[in-house]
Amino acid sequence: MSKDQELRQAAFKEVGKYQDLVEADPYRLHYHIMPPVGLLNDPNGWIQWNGTYHLFYQWMPFKTGHGAKFWGHYSSEDLVNWTHEDIALTPSEWFEKNGCYSGSAIEHNGELYAFYTGNVKDEEGNRESYQCLAVSDDGIHFDKKGPVVHLPEGYTAHFRDPKVWEQDGSYFMVVGAQTEDLKGAVALLRSENLYEWNHVGVLAGGGEGRLSEFGYMFECPDLFDLGGEDVLVFSPQGLEAEGMKYQNVYQAGYVVGAFDSQNGSYEHGDFYELDHGFDFYAPQTTEDEQGRRILFGWMSVPDQDEQDHPTVKHQWLHNMTLPRELKLVDGRVYQTPVAELEGLREGDVVEREVELDHETLEVDGVKGEAEELKLEHIDVSEGWFALEIGGAARLVYSSGQRIFTLERESYVDGVVEKRQTEVAELKDMHIFIDTSSVEVFVNGGAHVFTARFYPAPNDESLRFTASDKTTFNLKKWDLRKVF
Structure with a gap:
């Protein structure tokens, strides 16, 4: 040989x-290429x-x-x-x-x-x-x-x-x-x-x-x-x-x-x-x-x-x-x-007009471990707006500082760590969540944030928070498992 x-x-x-051990992992991804x-x-x-x-x-x-x-x-x-x-x-x-x-x-x-x-x-x-x-x-x-x-x-x-x-x-x-x-x-x-x-x-x-x-x-x-x-x-x-x-x-x-x-x-x-x-x-x-x-x-x-x-x-x-x-x-x-990723969508789209004012909100029908979100026509009048994903990652936009932040709990020591960039005005976000990963495309792809993160396996929550009045149009799709 x-x-x-x-x-x-x-x-x-x-x-x-190791096939059974690999497939038993709750953090195994649904639609991303893995070994x-x-x-x-x-x-x-x-x-x-x-x-x-x-x-x-x-x-x-x-x-x-x-x-x-x-x-x-x-x-x-x-x-x-x-x-x-x-x-x-x-x-x-x-x-x-x-x-x-x-x-x-x-x-x-x-x-x-x-x-x-x-x-x-x-x-x-x-x-x-x-x-x-x-x-x-x-x-x-x-x-x-x-x-x-x-x-x-x-x-x-x-x-x-x-x-x-x-x-x-x-x-x-x-x-x-x-x-x-x-x-x-x-x-x-x-x-x-x-x-x-x-x-x-x-x-x-x-x-x-x-x-x-x-x-x-x-x-x-x-x-x-x-x-x-x-x-x-x-x-x-x-x-x-x-x-x-x-x-x-x-x-x-x-x-x-x-x-x-x-x-x-x-x-x-x-x-x-x-x-x-x-x-x-x-x-x-x-x-x-x-x-x-x-x-x-x-x-x-x-x-x-x-x-x-x-x-x-x-x-x-x-x-x-x-x-x-x-x-x-x-x-x-x-x-x-790429446009072909629309082929991952299954079931009906959930559409909502969301208005926040000094509050935290879980939107009916908007949760899951593998989903696509589109937030369009975002208006953060003052203060900050945030989306928390599975209790382990958080997207934050500060209108006063004009800074977009991705936070996550470190998988090493649990301490919250962050990555940031300047964004003059937050207009839209296109977000892909996949059990233990998130990819965020801001303002038509002008800014992109990519990360692995590890929520509790049973935590599929999505929570929206704003310090002042914030409005946006929301679309959400569940994404099917292909791996």
């Missing part, structure tokens, strides 16, 4: 061994190919900690119902023996080309990294071609997460990197055939320009056209908190600019966070056959008290965000849940 076959068999055995067992992190190879959406993901099936990662694989025809496919990649070869790390996928000559980082460490912990290629003719089974990019000069071995695209008759690859003087950077490479790659240089960061002092490592870069501008998404590590910004251990965000494919240069503006919540990292986008730019993110952050999550005792950890459509509005990226 080959090493690849041994690893696949061991992973399948692990899924079967069947073990740990899930970065979305990989996200693409619509031959009409089918393919989302690969970093997977450690043997424990809820990190290690030599596999590429797990989900597929979908509609972005709502997902099939867990055969394992795409196992760390079975010398160039990936410590993990098939993150990467991307592209269609070429009718086949699916997956690029990923092969991670190698020796007994002393010294790292080697290789950008590798695997090719598939069915989107399920992959033929590994081995390394196609070795480490260029000027970088440490923290060189990973290739994202590949075609533009102006050439292929381009951006790679998350750290320069030899320990600056975060995005490296740019070019190819004419997807096998032979030339290092063009540092695209962003690396001690130069607006991102010259912007952390010690950039992960998961993604460069794409959006609304006629070139948006670079990446996840910088090593930023210091600034007021309400950069509050998590690591961040994920974007800059907007202009990419010159002829000389490989990129002029861009300031960095903005994509999500203001507790749990969002390593996002990846693709353009689907409708021309939409759709994003998935990992609903967590590395090195953030992972083993304290209540799901660990049920032998699983982490999930993906909902798929989000991106648009550029006045130079800023807006995110909205």
Whole structure:
């Protein structure tokens, strides 16, 4: 039996061994992508190919900690119902023996080309990294071609997460990197055939320009056209908190600019966070056959008290965000849940015109562990307005301070913690609640908050509170279980 076959068999055995324990977890999500067992992190190879959406993901099936990662694989025809496919990649070869790390996928000559980082460490912990290629003719089974990019000069071995695209008759690859003087950077490479790659240089960061002092490592870069501008998404590590910004251990965000494919240069503006919540990292986008730019993110952050999550005792950890459509509005990226998610709705919509005045209110018919809420035409005349979810999370808007806040009870010590951003006027909220997660889209997706939280399993309450007069139109749908 080959090493690849041994690893696949061991992973399948692990899924079967813990299936009942995993499914018994009251915090198991209803409609978010999760691992069947073990740990899930970065979305990989996200693409619509031959009409089918393919989302690969970093997977450690043997424990809820990190290690030599596999590429797990989900597929979908509609972005709502997902099939867990055969394992795409196992760390079975010398160039990936410590993990098939993150990467991307592209269609070429009718086949699916997956690029990923092969991670190698020796007994002393010294790292080697290789950008590798695997090719598939069915989107399920992959033929590994081995390394196609070795480490260029000027970088440490923290060189990973290739994202590949075609533009102006050439292929381009951006790679998350750290320069030899320990600056975060995005490296740019070019190819004419997807096998032979030339290092063009540092695209962003690396001690130069607006991102010259912007952390010690950039992960998961993604460069794409959006609304006629070139948006670079990446996840910088090593930023210091600034007021309400950069509050998590690591961040994920974007800059907007202009990419010159002829000389490989990129002029861009300031960095903005994509999500203001507790749990969002390593996002990846693709353009689907409708021309939409759709994003998935990992609903967590590395090195953030992972083993304290209540799901660990049920032998699983982490999930993906909902798929989000991106648009550029006045130079800023807006995110909205894809329209297909309406297919999750079951039963009749509950509609209410709500008026609060110095009171707390539970609205008849508005509760549950998996639901979608739309609050429209919000008018917070004075003071503050809040929504409490399951007694363990709270959304608060202060009209005087013009600040939107997400609070939750820490799953580590129970202390209330918060994330915030400035919102000049609260107009609407679109909220998805799923047993132990919440995603909040504020003002048409101008601001987004994502978090895991852990209410008492029998607490499905939703409570609205206002310090002064507040009115809004409310719609609520129950959402069905698909996992």
